[in-house]
Amino acid sequence: MTDAPGLKEPTLDDIHRARAAIEGHVLRTPLRHYPVLSEQLDADVWVKHENFQLLGSFKVRGGINLVAQTTQDERDRGFITASSGNHGQSVSYAARSFGAACTVVLPEGANPAKAGAIAALGAKVIYHGDVFDKSLKHAEKLAEKDGMRFVHVTEPSLVAGVATYSVEVHEDLADIDFIFVPVGAGSGATGACIVTDAVSPSTHVVAVQAARAPAAFHAWQTGRFETYPMSTVAEGLATEYAYTFTIGILRDRLKEFVLVDDSDINSAIKHYVDATRTLVEHAGAASLAAAINMKDRLKGKRVVLIASGGNVTTDQLKAALA
8 A cells, every 4th residue: 555655764763762752651561581482482482562551552652652743733633544443542542642633434343442442532433444444545535625634554653653662672682583573554563673673683573464464465575565355353464455665664674574374363362361361462462373383493592572462352352262
């Protein structure tokens, strides 16, 4: 999918400025070592718990950084975005924090817990389209019609904001061999690559996407931006299109991109419950699913798994644990 023109890759300085901007608005999440996961993978396994973040997702880091950089005129006009859930919560929370109105367009059938959380943050919720990408196009039309400030899912300030969790990872732990990062629109993996290339270039970043929503994976492989069928249970990874801005950076920086089956993601949710006693949503569990599939390569290595969010419903959890 085409992004806004003229987007520039965030620098490490941009990411450090983002860190200052979001301080006091978000949590520094823990990076925890788990002996059970380490034994299962025969590696030194650590989990970055963005599922413990405010709103249950890493996305809030980007939302706060973006809104903090907007003008008063933009805030007066209000914000509009589209989301499968976590991004919408992020922008809604950030808008409320700075006294601005927000509208979020969700696909029909969106995660009800995430939709309810968005509404509870004071945002106007509109349902449009059966998939996220249709919601996004509708949000763009409404922004133009009503004069609202449209927030794209891959703006540089969002990437810089979410990249702050990668800064924390490298501050908290040295000599990391592998970092596994889930990919939907790609802001988290993009930020991880920018930070890791700057501070720990020997660390191998692995991007992970659902096999039933492989648009970003194929765009990274081929450089072609095409529509792909999408049927994954991991709504945070569910996009029909890839985004030129984030994929362009990932094609320059990322060395490895893998796909995982929905069954592997469900198994990873169970592993997280058993090994860490924490709840991780499907998108966040994809990183562990990929690490399990790559177990033979991880023996004796220091591995960080990004648990990007924890917004899982009881019905989703029951299905995963069945």
